[in-house]
Amino acid sequence: MKNSTRYTTEEWLKVIGENMKARRLSIKPRSLTQEEVADTAQVSRNALIRLEEGSGCSLSTFVSVLRALNDEDKLHVLVPAPEFSPLDLLEGPKTRKRATRRKANKSES
Numbered sequence: 001m002k003n004s005t006r007y008t009t010e011e012w013l014k015v016i017g018e019n020m021k022a023r024r025l026s027i028k029p030r031s032l033t034q035e036e037v038a039d040t041a042q043v044s045r046n047a048l049i050r051l052e053e054g055s056g057c058s059l060s061t062f063v064s065v066l067r068a069l070n071d072e073d074k075l076h077v078l079v080p081a082p083e084f085s086p087l088d089l090l091e092g093p094k095t096r097k098r099a100t101r102r103k104a105n106k107s108e109s
Helices: 009-026 034-041 045-051 061-069 073-077 085-090
Strands: none
Touching: 009 045, 009 061, 034 061, 045 061, 061 073, 073 085
């Protein structure tokens, strides 16, 4: 893999899959089998295999497996909440940039 964050989608799937497999195998006191994780996550073993191989999975499968590995807190890193600046409060409400459309008079028709 490249040493960069500019991966293609396929490269990201492979990296994520490899990392998920490494995480499953590194759990102490003993690594978990694919069957154990799939059962805990309530997904099929084949879905877990596809995830670990980097051939894709649903978002639901991804989240379920993260939860089964007790890594649910990592989801906040993937999609952080929008940042809020206190300066936004000082600026006040945003002004409109477009006018509303005028209704045609019935007498002009």
